[in-house]
Structure formats: C-alpha cells, structure tokens
Amino acid sequence: MSPPVSIWRWLAPMFAVTVTLIVASLLIIALGKNPLVAFAALVDGALAGPGLGNLQATINRSAMIVGAALAAGLALRSGFLNIGIEGQMVVGGVTAAITAQWLAGVPVLGLPAVLLCAALAGGLWALCAGLMQLRLGIPLLISSLILNYPAIYLASWLVGHPFRDVTSGMAASPRVPAELRLSPVAGTEIYLSAPIVLVLAVVMALFFRRMTLGYAARMAGMSPRFARASGISVDRLGAYVVFASGAIAGLLGALAVLGEHHRYIDGMLVRPLYAWTGLMAVLLGGTGIPGLVAAGGFFAALSTGAMGMERAADVPREISRVLLACIILLVAARGSARLGGDKG
Amino acid sequence: MNNAVTLRGIVKQFDSVTANAGVDLAIDVGEIVALVGENGAGKSTLMNILYGLIEPDAGDILVRGTRVRFTSPLDAIRAGLGMVHQHFMLFPSLSVAENIVFAAEPKKRGLLDRVAAEHAVRQLAGRYGLNVDPAARVADLPVGIRQRVEILKLLYRSADVLIFDEPTAVLTPKERLGFFDVLARLRDQDKAIIFITHKLDEVMAISDRAVVMRDGVVTAQLETATTSPRAIASAMVGHDIDLTSRVPTGHPGQTVLVVEGLSALGHGAHSVRDVSFSMRAGEIVGIAGVAGNGQNTLIEALIGLRPIDTGRIEVSGQDVTGAGVAGRRRAGMAYIPEDRQSVGLADAASVQDNLVMGHHGQRSQGGFLRLRALAAFCRRLVERFAVKITDSRQPASALSGGNQQRLVVARELAKNAPVLIAEQPTRGVDISAVEFIHTELICHRDAGNAVLLVSADLAEILSLADRILVMYEGRIVADIARARANEAEIGLLMAGQRPT
C-alpha cells in the first residue's frame, strides 16, 4: 500500500519537482545550453541579486500569488470552486483606483475606506457568481470563470475612457493621491502586501482551526451531505465564503494599486498571471495553509528566477512555464490515481 | 474435500493498529463459512486482502492450491473471486443495470447494449428473488436496495469464491431468506462462500462453519451443526453473554411529535402519501416495511432534508413545517441516518470533528471553538461508547464499519433530543454493541424522550418498539401496540396484504 498520507502529501510534490527538473534539463540541453549554468542563474534570479533585489521581487510576487491562493483556498476548502479570482482582483484594483480619486484628502479614514470599497467590490463580484450557482444552478466553476471577462473588459474601459489619465500614454487611471499610497516595508523594496498576506494566512489558518464558522465550512467542504444533515445551511455558508474569497481577491487588487503601481494600469493584475498561478499553488500545495504558502512562494521564485535565467544564461524564460505545467500534470495525475476508495 | 482458498499467516499493520496478526484460514469448495467477530476484529481487512484491495505485510494466499499474489481486485476477479463490500462500491450516477454489468457488459457494435443489460439484470433479479428496477439511478435508491444491487453484481459475474461483507445488514427478513436460498444453491454448485455477519441466527441458519476472529487472529472455528449461538458469542467477546434480554415497555407521557397529512415526493415508488401519526415522550415507535416503501422519504421529510408537498409537522408543540434541518434540530430533533458513510459522517474528517458536530455550538465562545472542551467531550463519548480508535485525529474512514456506526450513534444520542429518529441504528455493529445501543435507546426513551426507530430487522423492531407502524407503498397501513403485535401479521401487512 501507499505510505501514510502525511508523508505522501510531502513526498508527492517533491517527486513532481524532481521529475520536472529532469525534463527541464533535457530541454535546456536540447537548446544547446548547460542546464547547471541555467539552474544557477535561475536560483540567483529568484533568491539573490544585487542587494538581494531578486529576493525582494520574489517576495513581492509571492504575496500576490499566495494571496490569490488563499482566496481560492478559502472557498475550495469549504467545497466551493471559485476560479474567478482574477476578475475579482481586477474589480478590487479598479475600484481602489477610482475611490482613491474621490476620497483624496479625507484624513485617517480615507485609506481604510478605499480598501473596504475594493474588498466589497471583489466580494460582490464573486457573490454574483455564487448566486448564479445557488439560484440558477449554473455551477460556480463556470459562473465564476465567465465573470472574469466582463470584469477585465469593464476595467479596461473604465481606465481607457471615463477614468483615463490623459497625461500618460497608457490606458491607466490617474495616480493615487500621495496620502492614500502604501509605502514599502521600511528600508526595503518589499511592498506592504507581503506582510498583509502573511497575516491573512495566519488568520485563515485560525479561522479553519479555531472558529465555529470555519469548522462548519471545513465539514461542508469534506461532505456537503453530512453538513446538510447536521443542520448546517450549506448554501448560506457558500454565499459567505464565496463573498469572503472575492473580498480577499479585491483587497489584493487594491494593495497592488495602492502599494505597487500607485494607479490602475490596464492588465497589471492579469498579465503576471497571479490568479492562475495562485490556483495552481492550491492544486500543488493543497488547501492546508502551510502547503499553499510554500507552493505559492515556489511558483513566484520560479518565475522571477526565469527572468534571471533569461538574462544570465540566455535560456528563454518560457522554460519556466514548461516546468510549471509539468509539475501540475504530475500532481494532478497523482490526485486522480488516488481517487479510488480502499476501505471495506 | 477440495480446498478453494487458503490464507496463511496474514499480517497487516495500520500505523499502530495490527488489524491482522497472523491469520490462518482455509475454505473448501461447497462450503459456507461465516466469519464473525467484534467490531474492529479485522474481518474486513482480511477479506480485502484476499480480494486484492489491500496488500498484506506478510503471509500467503493460495487459490486452489497455487500461491497467488494479487495487486488489485482485477487479479482477484480473474482468479475467480468476487466480493460484496461492507461499504457499497457502486457508481451512484449510473443505473442499476449499468452497475451490475460493469466490466462485463453485453455489447452491441462496441457499445453497451442497454436493452440486453436491463434484460439480463431483470432475469437475474427474478431468478434470485432480489427485486430491483434495472433502469433506476443508484443515487436515488435507499441502502436496502443498493445492497440488493451489490449482491446481484456479484452473482452476475459468477465467481467461484464469493465473499460477502455484511450483506444482510439492511435486508428485511424475507429478503434474507431469499438470499440464504441463493447461498445454499451456490454451495450446491460447488462454490466457496465466506460471509461476514454480526447476526448469530444467520450463522446458525446458513453456515457450515463459524470462524471467530478476535484482535486480528482466528480464535475459534466451530462446526455449526454442533455448536450454539451462545458458544459463538462467548468466543467472540471472550466471556459469557446473555442473549435473552427482555425490554420493559415504556410509559408514554406528553405528545412530542405530531405529523399530519404529510405527503412528500420521493423517487418513483418511494413517495410518501398522506401520512399522519404522533409520538409521545417515553415511547419507541418502530416503522416496519420492506425497503423502498417510502420510509426513507418519510424520514428525510421529517428531518428537513426533503421538501414536503402538504402536511404539518410539530415538535414539542412547535410548528416546524417551514423550518430547515437546523430549525428542526433546534426544536428538538436528532437523527441517526442509515447512510452513515456519506450522510452520517464526513469520511475524511477526523473522529473528533465527526463527534462534535452539532455539539460544537455549545462548546464555543464568541465564535471561537473551545478546543479543550471539544477534546474532552470527544474523549468522553469515545469512552462511553467504546469506540475503537487509536487517535481522535485519525479520519473516520480508518475505523472499522461498526466503529463508524458507534460514532454516529454516540453523537446523536448525546444530543438528548426529545425526538430521536434512528434509522438502522445497529447496522453493522457487533452483538455486544447491538445490546449496548439498544440499552442506550431505551435509556433515552426512559429519560422522557421519543424514539422513531426504522429498521429492516423486524426482530429489532419487535423487541424494542412500544408501538409499530407498518408502511406500504408510502402509506401507514397499520398502527399496532407491541403487546398485540405478531410477526406473521406484520409480515403480511408489509407485503401489502390485510390479515384476516
């Protein structure tokens, strides 16, 4: 039989990573480069660099990916598959950029108000998808996905037309007033999103372990029929967690606007693939918080490292996409191979 | 005699539990062996090893004298083995016929020939007297009927060595007799049969030999012809036990449950039509009926899992017709569902998480669980109900069937609800646990609560219930006090006939 589950949970991703490294080496050799040089450049590009600049970039990227993974993981662990994190991030980001214009000059309460609006907008956007499942019977998997597109196009249009910063050449909102910006962690280039996401991860772990509602959500995720028969109203619970999941995504979008770009630039949350990478982190690391954080960090390191690899070893950074796909396939195959029951 | 299978020195360790500690067992062709033992004795594990589902840590398996090594059930099936599992292994979204012919389908142009499959299933069902609707979706069927499907699936494949893990746990007496006829016929065709049961009368009725397991080893092998239920029972538990307890009748008090003109749509023939009855504190009311006559629909409608079309439900004077499960439970209902695996438990959740469900609200403060109180509560229940676990964090799926049942019963009894709905409460538990759960149900009644008992086992109803309702085709066709009840009459009512 297979080894005990706990070991297996760590062993499987390790195995996936090893196989992937072998595949990548072969690819790099096929490109006529030395894989060891390439990997050294990859590690340097992810974790070192002058003044540890690369590491800081990795941390910043991890924050977004892990944040997205937390948002998706919250819903998934409760049995709801919200894959519209991207759209919800965009809605939150653009909301933050716009409300920041309106709330400029409001002392003290301005910043919390902007963050609140962004979270609310992301949450409501997710809730729309949730209600489509609960009221119309459209599976959340589909409803949350299709709501991505209107979110992205709506944001494009908003910053391309009514809220465009005409002084800049791109489709972007005007700059956020200085008093509403989030400055990086003192003495570093690390945006405030990193510590905030870390706190969020701890809060979520506590939620599932210690809170009544978190317990109910966990049970609903493991067996909705059991939860229902025990008197948990799974539908209402679903509405809560899907809203909260969207709110986290929205908040994340706002953090990127207020802390990183100081404006909403069309595509800024879409092009880096934060949401999709976050979803893959959930797939790789599971919905347990430590695994999810580790997987998110790993993916972030992989993509910042790939840029370094391209610069230093002249290996195309698309290799990192191949690596990622490879890992996901391996992990997914493992998941379905274990689906059969073995209890009599 | 001819040896069919031999197990030699089988060992299987799960973490810190030794489920099988060197088991030797030989079964001949043309023999029915009853495998008995307490919950967690290692019976299912042994059979799963024989069937290739679990690989043993040590030991040999011989089929017709040759050593075999099974890495999956497919190997076992090829070697002529077949098994009905304690926990059903059916595809819920497929039809009965599709499940039965699975992996041996009649084909037409490379595709499943549905008509032929349904025909074959209907014939098979008719031949063995196990009635099923071949076109019904398995997910829509109550467990009693799923059990029939599992048995038919095995019969369809015509294996030489047949393993049944508690096949009778949810069969009615009549079905059980039919099933025994089937077994006897198979024995005469020189098949080897192993069946696991907790019911000693079954062992006496059908087996040639009783094999008793205890703590992972075979402790006794008794020829049925020369032994007694009492001897088997004491070999199982390790000491003498009393098999002849009489249940004193209850003292009914105030009415706690009123059901008026209840109709609810079930699947196909399983609807409930215009059902009215009431229950009083201090009585156990049994519902007797052949599986599929609306009992499940009625129970689901009562607890709030199924919408009702017309009618009214009142719990302790409070109208709960419009309430959901939470509201009904708050008004004083508790529920032991028959389908413990997917409704009674969350298989993947820990023992503690399963036990505290519904008790966690009182053991929390400001939205936070009081972990220490929960752990203490869990420990108390595990101890009181003698659930065999190694760790309260292990998943419920790692427990033996009977121990899973104990979890559900423990949790629901601990709610001290004025109205307890107990559906097949002793499904799959061993004799001492049956005894224990019966005693607990009676205590619950004597503490001034009402118990609605649904069981496929008429003997269980006759011994426990103060009053018996008989259901037939979605209606209550009789309401009989225990003093006036007799088995033959109830049997007739269950079959839809009016006794004269």
Ligand SMILES: Nc1ncnc2c1ncn2[C@@H]1O[C@H](COP(=O)(O)OP(=O)(O)OP(=O)(O)O)[C@@H](O)[C@H]1O
């Ligand atoms: N997958 C598993 N992981 C850990 N422990 C297990 C697992 N399967 C079984 N066990 C343990 O092995 C022991 C034997 O279990 P088994 O299911 O064989 O009992 P059983 O005799 O069939 O009992 P029952 O009559 O309750 O069905 C039990 O203590 C059980 O907890």
Ligand SMILES: [Mg+2]
């Ligand atoms: Mg068993």
